[in-house]
Structures are given as C-alpha cells and as structure tokens.
Amino acid sequence: MPVVRATSFQKEQNGVPFLITEHTAETNIYYAVDLGNTYRLIDTEVQEALNLSEAHIKEQALFNLNGLNNPYKTDVVNDNTYYFFNSNDGYDASRLLNKQLLKSFREKITGEMLVAVPHGDVLIIADIQNETGYDVLAQLTMQFFANGLVPITSLSFQYEEDNLTPVFILGKNNAKRNQEAIQRIEANRKKFEQEKNNKE
Numbered sequence: 001m002p003v004v005r006a007t008s009f010q011k012e013q014n015g016v017p018f019l020i021t022e023h024t025a026e027t028n029i030y031y032a033v034d035l036g037n038t039y040r041l042i043d044t045e046v047q048e049a050l051n052l053s054e055a056h057i058k059e060q061a062l063f064n065l066n067g068l069n070n071p072y073k074t075d076v077v078n079d080n081t082y083y084f085f086n087s088n089d090g091y092d093a094s095r096l097l098n099k100q101l102l103k104s105f106r107e108k109i110t111g112e113m114l115v116a117v118p119h120g121d122v123l124i125i126a127d128i129q130n131e132t133g134y135d136v137l138a139q140l141t142m143q144f145f146a147n148g149l150v151p152i153t154s155l156s157f158q159y160e161e162d163n164l165t166p167v168f169i170l171g172k173n174n175a176k177r178n179q180e181a182i183q184r185i186e187a188n189r190k191k192f193e194q195e196k197n198n199k200e
Contacts, residue, residue: 001039002061003030004093004117006152016043019054026153026166027117029097031061039090065094070101072125080111080133082140085123093117093152102159114167116141116156119148126156138169 004027012018019042021029032039033046040046042057050057068091073084083105085092095101096117102125106113111129118124118141126137137156145154157164 001032001034001064001091002058002094002097003032003039003041003091003120004028004096004152005030005120005150013041013043016045018043019047019057021058023097024157024164024166026155026157027096031057034064034090062097065091065098066100068095068098070095070098077136078132079129080136081109081127082137083125083127085125086121088121090120092123093120095123096157096164099162103162106159113159114156115159115164116144117152118142118144118154119152120150121148134169 004023007026007028009028009030010018011020019031023029031042033042033050042050047054047057052060068089069087070085071087073086075082075084085095096115102115105125109125109127111127111133114126114128114134114137116124116126116137122144124137124140124144126133128134128137141154141156145151153166155166156169158167
C-alpha cells in the first residue's frame, strides 16, 4: 500500500533507504507491507526479500489503494462543504493518491476544490464557495496537523486536472494563529514556487 508522508520524514532507517516517490513540494509517497493492524515501510532490504521490482511494488500499491472503500462524513459551513475521510485504517491520507476518487468529487463540486492531508489518518476534500470557506479550511488543517500522530502538512492543495498544487491560505483571523507555523508555511510556499519556476 502507498502511504503519504511529509518531505521531512526520514528517508532511511539504520542506513537502509526506503522506497520513495516524490509527490509534491510538501509530500512524498512511501510504500508499505500491510501486516493487519500495522504495516512496515518497504526499504531496499524488504524489496530484495520480496524479490519484486520497484515498478511492480508501486503498481500493486496503487491497485490495492483503489480497492479500498471510501466512506466519508460531510459538514457544511456557510455554504462551504467539507468531506472528511477518517476510516482509521492507516490509509486515509493515502486516498489523496486515488485519482478516480478525486475526479469523482471534482465532477460534483461547484466551487473551488481544495484537498488537505494534515496527518496520516485524515483526508479532507473541500468545496469552497466563499472567503469563509478558505478560513475554515485553514483552521481545520492547522488543528489536525497539530494533533495528528503522523503530521504531514498544514498546507492545502488546489486540485485541477489531476494536478495538486500546494496553496497557502492566510485567513482573516490569522492574528490568533501560531505565527511561527505561519512563517514556516509561507517559507514552504515560496520554496515550492521557486522549484516550479526552475522546472519551467
């Protein structure tokens, strides 16, 4: 199974590198062997033991992900709709990689579609209709990020045509928020913009 982690997450364990795919400026994809109640991240030693190619592991991981059920809860605030995926199966954030799932929501969302994976056990998809929607999403992601066991990113992502672009939301109530965290987010946003410009 694929698992989403922050780009700051460790790249190796005991000197053995994990199998990693770069994803966005904020996230990387790791791969795991499901052990029932837990899982083990695949490193080069595990890959050799499984006797599988990197391409096969990645293909099988996405196939397994697409086979998961995707239950969610819905909340509406001032005409903005938020969909919460929180199955606690270890792969909630991984559902961000399910392209068909994101496409199905893009088809029914009438406003701007933003998604967030503040920690490993939640995916938020938002249908943003007004300024309040951005502010609520910013507060939600910051709260989930601060309280998650495996924090990923407090940034949200704009979803358009299969592309995820990290976006920085500075809401009207920003003075009440952790200024150090806001500065870190802003630095990440600038870093992403620079990387994007360099690629172009």
